[in-house]
Amino acid sequence: MKRLRTVVAILKIRNGKTEMVNPGLCCLAEIEQGGFVADDVKKMIIDYVKKEYLDEDSDQEVNENTKLISSGIVDSFSMVSLKTFLEKKFQVKISDEKATPEAFDSVNNIINLLRGFGKGA
């Protein structure tokens, strides 16, 4: 089910036909209009953070506002995995200037970062 929901985030309906698009924020901008899909994108990132950075037995809560870098959940060295994950998932290239600890400090910040790509920034 989780897999299926993720796929929804990278599809859109065009002329009645479903097709794959760049799931970066060119897509996320459209996704936001639908509302529900953006939640899926958030969930996808939260799931990744939990799986990639927390121990299996961790009871740490992670939501869209949870501080990731400044809280130490993701240290600056390990941030590279998150950057690679986002680049692959959303088919974008996040430059070193943009990949700052602040930009990665919460799922909401990450969504804002990705939104920039949707605007062709």
Next chain:
Amino acid sequence: MAYSSKAKDFYSGEMGSIKEKGLFKEERFIESPQGANIKVEFPSGAPTKDVINFCANNYLGLSSHPDVVKAAHEGLDARGYGLSSVRFICGTQDIHRELEKRLTDFLGTEDTILFPSCMDANAGLFDVSLDKEDAMISDRLVHASIVDGMKLCKAQLFNYKHLNMAHLEEKLQETQTCRLRMIITDGVFSMDGDIAPLDKICDLGEKYDALVMIDDSHATGFMGKHGRGTHEHCGVMGRIDVITTTLGKAMGGASGGCISGRKEIVELCRQRARPYLFSNTVAPVIVSASIKVVDLIAKTTERRDKLEANTKYFREKMTKAGLDIRPGEHAIVPVMLYNAKLAQDVSRDLYEEGIYVVGFFFPVVPQGQARIRVQVSAAHEKEHLDKAIAAFTKVGQKYNILGKKKDEIIALYGL
């Protein structure tokens, strides 16, 4: 000269910010040779205080060993003070070649190349041995010098959860299309004393055709039955492709480091490693003393055996006294306090009791894992250990942390 007020204000501001965040590191002046008993001026200008040192990397107690000091004098007399050259111009003496050969034999590898430090060895290794088609797969808690070395390399970077073999395997599966892959880990992790499971790491390296590299700075000279390092301790001699290590800890403690391992990689480093090519040769005095260190530890395991016994005794007694010790067997003994201020207060009180230890907290260790890192040495006698245990017990009572586990300490002091 354009040191404008703009520049001055900028640097002052940075310093202010370091102090504001509580990250300012103050140096303590030691007015004696390194050893179990040292004389310290702290804070600056205060009268000298005699303390027992529990925070040096002087694991084998060789930093001021008379034979090592004598060998340093002999090296100075026989080969001079400096060489005023990098290795490949006119900075290689017979003793450099001899030390490289001796380290190769001791570590059980194929070849060795000296560097001014292990930091330099780590800065040079990855850039030489891997390129953009390749992958570096590193434990997340590797030493800062490895992190910096990897930043200088074009290979793709992946990292796995600390000591987590399942996660390492996932990363190996993810990177199957890369040309070369290198698993990168500390042999022993400096903040925890954790030992990398090198047997499992080598198995995975073989299963997925990945090289294995370790930084054995906190192990060379004393881990393993003959002190060869973590690879001996874990029973994987001959299966590690690259070892970087230091002469600046157990091995006499002055400075210098090396890369030791597969001969093709070492040869390539000799041609291309930038910190090797562009920094001065290791000084003759250090080379001579290091040869003596290898002599001493190859001849007898007495010192590493004493360190092992000291560590076992200290860990047992501290646990019995009710301190929260991170379990393990290494001479790095982390006394867990969780709260940063508590770690600072306890280390300050211990100093008053004549025990020199340092508190570590975020960002040096993960948030909420503040601790005092005690380092046991073969230079310590039972009396030194007993004094430290008594001091920890006294200070532990004052802060009401004896017999308390993580949750209880956090309940008292917060994170």
